């Protein structure tokens with residue numbers, strides 16, 4: 001499991017952990033715990049074995065998790081190639097409705113040109129992309145709209161038995 005997916009709630013607050021115990025608890029390698037230590041995770045003291053308190057581990061992992069959040073300000077969408085919120089390229093922005101209330105915003109990144117997507121409520125479009133022209137595109141065709149399947153597709157096998 002990658003280190004960024006460790007859930008801080010797996011750590012018991014009133015318990016102390018050795019490096020190996022903490023690695024096993026989080027499902028990471030021991031070297032990952034040593035890396036956390038060099039990145040700022042405080043040990044109880046400088047004695048061996050190195051021990052970490054649950055409260056300190058939880059605070060450290062929670063702060064790392066919070067620092068990785070990239071909230072999108074108004075007028076921007078998250079670009080996976082740039083790994084940051086980016087403004088959409090000039091021109092109209094497409095909105096593909098999924099149901100009556102919500103759908104997907106689809107546009108390209110102004111910096112790298114990659115297609116960006118964001119799920120949004122129809123009523124929130126004006127606050128997500130203020131001042132932008134939004135084109136309402138046709139939704140994906142539904143199974144309900146297709147012609148009914150043939151019921152005689154297995155007739156050859158029925159005829160032989």
Ligand SMILES: [Zn+2]
Nearest residue numbers: 079082109112
């Ligand atoms: Zn981009």
